[in-house]
Amino acid sequence: MEYAPANTTPPAAPVIGTPQQLRFTGTGASYFGIWIVNLLLTIVTLGIYSAWAKVRRLQYFYRHTELAGTGFDFHGSPKRILLGRIIAFVMLVAYNMSVRLHSIWTLVVILVLAAILPWLLRNSLRFRLYNTSWRGTRFHFRGSVGGAYRVFLLNGFLSFITLYLMVPFAHQRLKAYQHDNSFFGQTRFSFHARPGQFYLIYLMMLAGFLAFGIVLAMAGIGGAFKPLLLAQQHGGRIDPKAMLKAVAIIYGALILISVIIGPVIHALLTNLIWSNTRLGEHRIECHMSPLQLMWVTVSNLVLVVVTCGLFIPWAMVRMTRLHVESISITPASDLQEFADTPAEDLGAVGAETATVFDFDIAL
């Protein structure tokens, strides 16, 4: 299953001041075997093996990501992850049930979740970074609990009551909280992007949505919703075909947004965030091409659908390669001086809860 030639040259010392591009050496073919075997084991164990599958997936992608000739590594323990998943699953079931019931319990459960989520998300960041290493030295996250409540809960609430005008600012604060509190060994990361730069990209996104809406309206798509509105206002039966058409149009529009506007904004934000992050004195640059990301997103989606999912390993490898290889680090030294700090003991509860509730804070 392995077709890539072996690269057996030992890691060379990087030249100071020359950008070192991150390399991704994984291949779809070699990942396919790992993916399908672990998927099968997950299914036949009714999901229990998914914790081990997740560790393998992360190890595959981390170890094939190389800086200056050495791969990263993931150290998370599958048993911790399993425990985290069980707790997260219970919370998800409680959430889903309470949302369906619409009773006083809905409010109680949502309030309890809102109260503990920032704490869980902070733990998630700690778990993920602590279990990531390069050359045997681990990353760390040392953000305070108070900071987590500020960026996740308070800023979220402020964004909501200001009709989302504060979202770009909240995003900038979140990234500052994440990156300013991250360490590699004892060396601290720092974040330098300003809120204005986030506002600019969000304005572009807004312009994109407006343009998209105008194109849809000019194409006369709005007419498809007319029968539904009429039925809602004046009564009368809903034509099922019109209903189906409207649902198909909404879904199609969402797909179009997710493959056109989505990738462009994602690339611009990723570039902004990483190009304004530094590790100690070492500079980081990120140059992801929005067009290339759009292409990989569209072709992945089409090929995954056409192959009933068998293309997934290749899709994941392509997407990871594009992300990893857009980042480069300009070392201010030979990268040999990073020192590690004493070991910590962290649970995976936060990490898994964040995943199950679909909060992706990896950007």
Add this chain to the structure above:
Amino acid sequence: MVQASYFDGQSTRVREVVLSIVDSDLVVTGEDVNVRLPFAQVQVDERLGRASRRLRLPDGTFCEVRDLEQLDALLQAAGHRDGWVDRMQRHLQLVLVSCVVFVLVVAAAYKWGLPIAAEVGARHLPPALSQALTTQTLRVLDGTWLKESKISAERQAALTWQFHALRLPDGGTPNSELLFRRSRQLGSNAFTLPDGTIILLDDLVKSMKDDRQIVAVLSHELGHAYAHHSLQLLLQSSAVGAFLTLYVGDISALLAAAPAAIVQAKYSQKLEQEADDYGAALMIKNGMSPALLADALRTILASHPEASKEGYLSSHPSTDARMKHLRELAAAPH
């Protein structure tokens, strides 16, 4: 002799070393490094694709090897054997077999496992849950699609009396509640909520020429109530959703959400058939012909001109096939 990079676990400093096996001991030699220890104490990372593999020593230091073939030879000399999942992941035939088994397991789970699990699950869910779901669903429907019935109180009482006078196939009487509602959007229809409560719409009551046809429709709905079909659908759609999230969730959340609804229609067809069969058995028990349900279906179909064979009734099997099946049941000796 295998080339490796040695890391002390304290800093990012790289030391070039050479690994060898001497009398089942691992020997590491190179710049500032000279270690010898029993190979049994060394933890060997799995082989994942072409990534470097690490030999982890008990003191937290490790050696990273890039040449995987040379390392395999060294591991063999040391008597190390990779784990079975590790070997399976890179064995071409086993990977292809896994692929086929995966497809078979998913197909079997979908066809047999899920309906059985949903049936058992629906039977064992606490009644309080289905009651809460019903109260909630009804509250939402009453504010939107459903209006108060305009059928007279006497007529409602008469139909309710006929409904509760029915004898179930297992001998009891219906313990479902029967509610009357009116809906312009849903037209001539009847449906069952999670706790077995049956909603009968005015248009259906008015369109049936014969009360026995209304009872036939109620028998069919009792079939849904008896087997907790709406809870089964809820459980099945949750399970299908969970699988799709696991399968394509990493690629696109949108993709994971889409097919659930499409997949759902197939289960509904099977449940309609089950409800028809239960309804037919119930009617025979009460001395009526299942053909009455076929007649009722024809009347319902006629009052939904826009639905023809697909559309609104798409979650039901082709109505023609159902009517044919019911008439066969009516004709069969019992």
